[in-house]
Amino acid sequence: MKRVLALLAAGTIVSGVCAYSATGQTAVSKPVPRVTLTRLDCGANKTPRDIAAFxxxxxxxxxxxxxxxSCYLIRHGDEYMLWDTGYAASNRTDPKSAIALPRTIVEQLKQLGLDAADIEYVGVSHYHGDHTGQARDFPSASLLIGQGDWSALTAKDRAANVDPAPLAHWITGGGKYEAVRADKDVFGDGSVTILDTPGHTPGHKSLLVRLRGMGNVLLTGDLAHFASNYAGNAVPAFNTNRADTLASLDRFKRMAANLKATVVIQHEPADVAKLPVFPKAAE
Structure with missing residues (x-):
């Protein structure tokens, strides 16, 4: 009798926390651990910048x-993932820098009782320096990056505006990496999914985080840089593919509507403020 009751209890727990696919449909009856999303301060322009090129x-x-x-810490049970790593830590102490960086990611993690070695994954939306700047501070983490971006970084005839330096640790074989071709279910339960949204760069990615309380959250990467560009499907002049950008925006917006997701445009101050102020986390 005790065995039957134990099995029934276990079944109740599992059925209450099913894993989900990126589209929101139940995929498997698999327990999903606690998932939280913490926004980190990863730099800002000291003065408003010219946005004509956007x-x-x-x-x-x-x-x-x-x-x-902005960049983000995702907790998945006892595992931790960073999404984007902002501007380089050197901006923290450079008085001539145009970037304000009051605290590095490592310093913010310490406030949460974490060390760099606690980060299992560093996922980057794309190869631009304001998204990869502090990646080198997490050498033990596995790098997750779009295949198109990885190819651009490692090409013999690499474009002049493609800087491999922040990710040199992985490019030279010093750390584990995965060049992600399409979407990727990071933890295998649908709670954190890297989304294929090329156009800004060849392998650009966005991120879906499914939270029990707040619901679904979509982080843009640089699919759009601010609210008016997102609303108007504007394409920056420096994007690598206009058609891919528009297709990615269409997919992302349809997903946001279907999942009733909170969209966070990572460079838009008003959108970043949709998440709790550090050190509090959304969950």
Missing amino acids: SDTHALDGQKKALVA
Whole structure:
């Protein structure tokens, strides 16, 4: 009798926390551990910057805007993942830097009782320096990066604006990495999914985090840089593929609507503020 009751109790627990696919449908009856999402301060422009180049139709000529670089800590049970790593830590102490960086990621993690070695995965949305700047501070982590971006970083005829330095540890074989071709279910239970959203760069990625309390959260990477560009499907002049950008925006927006997700545009101060103020986490 005790065995029957124990089995029934176990079944009740498992059925209450099923894993989900990225589309929101039940995939398997697999327990999902506690998942939290903490926003980290990873730099900001000290003064508003010229944003004309963020539209290839001259819609933003003569305009300036304050932008932030945000990155995120995802806790999945006892595992930790960083999503993007912001500007380089050197901006923290450089008085000539145009970037304000009050605290590094490592310093913020210490406030949470974590060390760099506690981070199992570093996922980067793309290879630009304001998203990879502090990756080198997590050499024991496995790097997750889009296949198109990895190919661009490691090409013999690498483009002049593709800087491999922040990810040199992995490029030279010093750390584990995965070049992600399509979507990737990071932990195998649908709670954290890297989404294929190319266009800004060849292998650009966004991120879906499914939280029990707040619900679904979609982090853009640089699919869009601020709210007006997201709303108007604007394409920056420096994107690598215009058609891919528009297709990725269409997919992302449809997913946001279907999942009733909170969209966080990572460079938009108002969107970053949708998540709790550090050190509190969304869950």
